[in-house]
Amino acid sequence: MSVGILGKKMGMTQIFKENGERVSVTVINAGPCTVIQKKTEGTDGYNALQLGFGEKKLDKVKRPLTGHFKKANVKPSKNLKEFRLSKQESDKFNVGDEVKVTIFEKGSFVDITSKSKGRGFTGVLKRHNFGRPTMSHGTHENFRHGGSIGCATPARVIKGKKMPGHYGNAIVTIQNLEVVDVIEDKNLLLVRGAVPGSNQSMVRIRQALKKPGVKK
Amino acid sequence: MNIINVIEDTYKKEEGNIPAYSIGDKISITSVIAGEGKGKRVQTFTGLLIAENGSGINKTITVRRISYGEGVEKVFPIHSPKITKIKIESQGLVRRAKLYYLRDRIGKKATKVKQKKTK
Incomplete structure (x- = not known):
């Protein structure tokens, strides 16, 4: 090189x-x-x-x-x-x-x-390119959320789960x-x-x- | 001077190569539409200059004509080397910078604007 x-x-x-x-x-x-x-x-x-x-x-x-x-x-x-x-x-x-x-x-x-x-602190839509929940069919207060983060088994959040947080200012x-x-x-x-x-x-x-x- | 403008100037066409057009003019633009060398195909598009957009090297002009009863608009980046010739056929006299109102017109009115009186 x-x-x-x-x-x-x-x-x-x-x-x-x-x-x-x-x-x-x-x-x-x-x-x-x-x-x-x-x-x-x-x-x-x-x-x-x-x-x-x-x-x-x-x-x-x-x-x-x-x-x-x-x-x-x-x-x-x-x-x-x-x-x-x-x-x-x-x-x-x-x-x-x-x-x-x-x-x-x-x-x-x-x-x-x-x-x-x-x-700064950004949501999952901008940070991880998540899709947006449906805007109609009775959805309220839930327009830019990431949805469920896990299930009853294993009853914990899996490591590395994509969530909101600090975005940018990285090499x-x-x-x-x-x-x-x-x-x-x-x-x-x-x-x-x-x-x-x-x-x-x-x-x-x-x-x-x-x-x-x-x-x- | 901003370095970006300096770069753009080196890739821009010289001022003498572009005629002094204004909105409302009837102009014909000759451009290379496909191919290179022997297979090069050149086409001339004649119509009314209805808008100018952008600045510097990104400047484009919109030309509109009625072709077989159908309105056709073409956007040309004027600094492109593919555009070989720009000719002003006749000069129009309009009071707008964008002649989008012509899109709603039908018949003779759709292609005509007031002409500039030449001495």
Whole structure:
């Protein structure tokens, strides 16, 4: 698995392909990211690259982290994330190197991870896609309920029963999103379809796990 | 400028390629309806421009005509590369942005609006 990149979700729009097909795309401001730390099996027990994305003023950085950035001799970044890689892959990069959006090709597929929009305490209709009880035939005060949650035997609620509760604000990965365009000079990535989270939120982009090397 | 608008601008048609139409005009639109290369099929749809919807790259226009006694409406995304030509046949003079009232009309009145006087 090759290295990924960090980015910021900018919003959605529609574009036309050369053949006239209209596609909805999410615009992501991806990278450039700096390699801040290189973890190795000898010192850390696994191989990984720590990437930094976004600018942060030096006086806003917490003191323990200032030393971390100083050691790598790079400007402080807003977001830090690790990408676990094989030794061969991580040896391609050194501390201080830049990872750019050009690591992805037009037509390839990516997996995108981000924090989804928080929805608070929600009912079963929104949270688990339950069907709605009938609105007529004498139904009253029972229009969005989930119905029965069990039966007389075993006289308890089965574990994992889908019920109302907190929904959203969780890490979500969307797999196999097609890269529609890569705009190198503006560090932009256009992917087909929706990406979890609100605009301006941080996203983590990797080569698609289930479609490595596949091109459309 | 918002980055989304910058992206849209790169995919939009140049302003000179779209004629300055207004609602009520009789226009004909030539578009590729199927196929590519040799098997490409091109069709021209002529009718009254009754509405404009959306903005930016998503802008669409609705064209209405009476075909064999049946009202037909087509919605065209004007920035689509499949639309090769937009021609204004004649200019109309209307006071509405949406001419949906024409849908309820029968006969000659259904396809006619006041014409703009040309010098």
